[in-house]
Amino acid sequence: MTTKLMGQGVKRVEDQRFLRGQGRYVDDVAIGSDTLHAAVLRSPHAHARILDIDVADVLDVEGVHAVYTYDDLTGPMAEPLPLLIPHPALTHGRTQYALAKDEVNYVGEAIAFVVAEDRYVAEDAVSRIRVDYEFLTPVVGVDAARAATALVHEDVPGNVGARLEQSVGDAVTAIANAPHRLELDLTIERSACMPMEGRGTVARWDPDINRLQVWTSTQSSTGVRAAVAVKMGLDLGQVDVITPDVGGGFGVKINHPWPEELLVPLAARALGRTVKFTEDRREHFISSAHERGQVQHIEVGFDDDGRLHGLDVEFWHDHGAFTPYGLIVPIITSTQLLGPYKPQNYRVVFESLYTNTVMVTPYRGAGRPQGCFAMERTMDAIAAYLGKDRADVRALNFIQPDEFPYDQGLIFQDGRELEYDSGDYPASLEKLKELVGWDEFPAFKAEMAAQGRQVGIGLACYVEGTGVGPYEGAHVHVETSGKVKVATGLTTQGQGHATVFAQLVADELGVKFEDVEVVTGDTRRMPYAVGTFASRAAVMSGSAIHLAAKRTREKVLKIAAEALEADENDLEIVDGVVSVKGSPGNSIDLGTVSVLSNPLRYAFDEKSRAATQFSIGDPGKPPVAEDEEPGLEGKDFYSPERATFASGMHAVIVETDPLTAEITILKYAVVHDCGHLINPMIVEGQIHGGVAQGVGGALYERMAYDESGQLLNASFMDFLMPYVTEIPDGIDIDHLETPSPLNPLGIKGAGEAGVIPSAAVFAAAIEDAEGLTITAMPISPSELYTLRQEHS
Template structure:
């Protein structure tokens, strides 16, 4: 099971798997020839603009659209009342959960009430976007503003305004998982430490905002939708259902996508159904491109959680129990269910043996933008809480931070390791493989941990406040249910593969091609991958949860393997040889020991699709083609350690990252260049989460950070060089031995920052318990700590 495909049977060497192959997609993207949704321009195209709620919470008393309709260039204006019944219902509930009692979902266009700023109320379809926006200003909406509930902790108070009156509460789910008996463990522990952790909101901010282009061909009854989604096939299925069309009449294409990071997967964003609706009504193609102001309020957000967490340890710092009770801000609706808080609570145990664990959360509605997974999706929260508690233990017990972690690691011989929880895929949380001590030791070596005490002293003598931070994490990835791939060798000998996942920059056009090129022994440039087109592949779920390389990647391998076997079978017939005597080399099948007798894959493909005669039974189907699915029983678990050295200017609160290292284990590596790119990009986003990026809402639920002037993405000046090393512990759960890597870079960064800042400011006894920080907040923390220590020192 564990061998690399291609290595197994014959002499064939793997030329591509594991190599830093340059990307197939780059030449087109580098020359402006990519095709993003906004680059789709069918003739007769109309443009949509959405009227969005300016209030966080209000009743809609009336909507008048006459003036807008009368504006020259306006083709149509639609409100809730204009929609067919299927689109007047709340949009589908994506991922139900027994604990999710009030599974409220968003509307295509708001009926009588709006629940967050940016919620769509009406849509204008016009000859161009400029006129469409002019018309938005002419729509008259009468609102009855209601008191909004913005603050997460206020939302659970009995007198809080209700986001959904019929629910009778803002708490839509209350869910607890337990391992062992935490109460007993805490009662007998040598020490128990408790801390409150606050993690605030952020947004994924892909450089490309969302977009939808829909085209309806009435004669063919064919709906084509270009959508910046991470999950085109489920969108296709859903649209077919909503519009009463057979699935074969709907094609959804996710073309080049300018970054996804999680929030581009949803079913549905209102615009994803309203734009196709308009195109069908008007029988003209319609385009909607989200602008950045819209993106800040209309694309899903993430991160807001408040944890009350405790850890119980013995005298040596061994963990006896951990407990966290937290609030999860769902925003105004909860289409995506409980994925994020479940991931947070199941990521928290990390690489440690925790015999007794209690995690309990309430998911809470507020009058803010909807929350759904954003890169990390609860994992940064779990890691932040756990790693902060580990640092606390080290500090209170006066132990070395690395040593505390060593004492609690799950050991390499203890896999598979059952954590005792149920993961987000409803399967038991069982770690498949890993070598946590090796990753930590490697990271310590890279960051210069042994030298650190003296380094730190040297900095302090220079009057500089420099700290070392470190954090360990385990990342659940590669969950099911399944993905698929169809591999076809064409008569030219070139290989085409269609997969079910979409791609948003992860390099699937290359990494999947590498897998196929090795198995079929062809040049990687001769393999063309199609992703994200429901017209090319019909079954699949999407790109999320760091799963594409694992689930789709293995489907790709299985399909390529099947094509290889088919090629050998067909060649055996044609060459009148036994399959065992054949070998596939450089795109040709040879009879061993008979150099003259060979056939190219192209020739075999032609022969496998005859115009006369018949197809032998053992060929199964015409052509050199195979479709395979991979459905893992449960997820695979990557892990890693990040460490950083960070300087704080205690007079300005500014920080400077002097060194950042990552040790990462995601099993077998398909393309180290692409993998390192994923990690570096993730670290940059993590740095944003730790110090720059914060969505600030005022008490009225207005978002104050609605531009890139106020919501601060790290630039090339803020992101340091990241040194990366890999440990490769293959996953036993899939043939390629791979694990997911998409989110690993992001997950532990806030925890590393906190750890480093604590260390830098140790003499002020600072304990960082919140994210993100800022220079302003850091000075406040330093100020408070100084006053505290002054009070402590002054005689009573």
């Protein structure tokens, strides 16, 4: 028997291509003189009425093929873009038009779309479009939105898109009656996904067969396909959407359709030419999506030991100018805030507010970093108030291992109960304390202090609902060569799906890892799929692939048993060869089984000729028996009852410079539990990437809007995404593997975990180093210096 690949750190099959620059992204599609290029005129104003758009000068520009404004859109294309995830509490949901109609609501909103011979000419033409505006008062930031002296949308009173309250027990009374009470006011600012590859779309219309092919850099090719078909009045069967290599998504590409995903196909059909749009970096800053901006008010009641009696959280979520992705982010904040703890009584209410800024859709972590910040700041505040160890206060409030499944009594983002399936938080905490040296830290701190150095330690815990439904599917096909082709419909953005999915198939089917090839995000291969978000790919597609491979195996064994005249139970499959256990000479390879599975047996190759030595089927019955299909394939879908809950804890030791307030990371430790690991190396890579983004969000990145709604740092020069030089050299990682009972592999999602506790853990560590309270993140050295001045 070959070694199981599940659990092995198999090297990523993708890396040779990616590291050698052989990745093929949307911008690499349709390189040639036939392709036209698009550029977009974007609003320079945060809030204005459009009085007139004059494109007369554009048509004179040599090389311009078309210019579109709202007035050129008809039918469904002239309707607002879809609101993907409605919710009863989203009483005032609003989405933008593909091209602005009458009004612009953020700097960057698309107004006109120019198609030209190349992008240079398209941009020249864009600069010649003249728009007359009537300025309206911009609403920027949560405070201005709440004050509502100006409105973003005239018909949305108070700028409130939604108000949602959930509660378990009676938090208000419990807090009032608790021995101790604290209140916290917290702020967390905006950042953004910032994938290396921005958005991009290519479309080609084939008039001979009335068919549209679209390549787009998305996290949901099936979603884009459905949107394009509806908006363009096409049948779904006329549209193919192909997602090639994607240079990062992190959430921003799950929102769809973006205006350009519709305008590019529209222009391609109208002009009869291939059309391409590639977003540039400034456009990504001002016209894609941001996340994280929230203001929070927390009231907590607890006893002398630090045990929670009640938690009452109110927060205001800045969702920008539109709500295409519904309330997913604030709902996640409000539910996942609880982390591994039992609040006893909990009430949470949020308002989701309009501002004249780029819209907010999920960014890796998707509302959890804010929730974790609220909860973990609260835990630290309780510990400080009682003079207790911060780890002890947390441990006291943990859900215990024998309490699973644990129902928090709330409704999660997927509309299902927030019920944790499994976990072992006390064990995680013990591992983390050991990994970071929690108990030894006070001595280290004293030793540093003696040298005039300031160090601090923080920890933060989280629980992450991963692998949300509704479903994913997979198709496994064994070719007559014995090679296995696997298709799943969700897309891939560099996670290593081609590796981990191949591991699962190799294990289940008994074939060599290198003989398995995985295709993702191609609607021609797998038309039913949801997408890659919410740390769901391994759980959802991984499970579906496992099930599809299992079906394929069943068919392999059935045919092989007949061919080898043996009992199915006596067969084993090793390295692509089926043999009778204990009788290795009595065997048949998978390629030959594939030949036998198809009664149409033209002898094109050696395999087909070799298959003639075997005889299967009953000559008295049809060549394809009832309930059978030709070919060696297996297809299955996986649809879970509810999300599976991964968990973890981070700790960081920082040093703060007494003079310059610079913040240096001395040690970063992660204990992570995502159930059974398919590939520990890839999970660790996910954690590294998440921590890196977390460091960015906690210490470097922010969206610096001025009062007029201009984004002042819309470039990589001023938006301080950390370089590798700002990320800790080593991240210490330990795993716990508490399997999920909800899926056949016992796995949980791992994609977002690394980023969730960052703001909380850095705030705690800096607070510990400085001895002053941190209530707002991110924090820069300049802000830390200001805090010191205010505190002294």
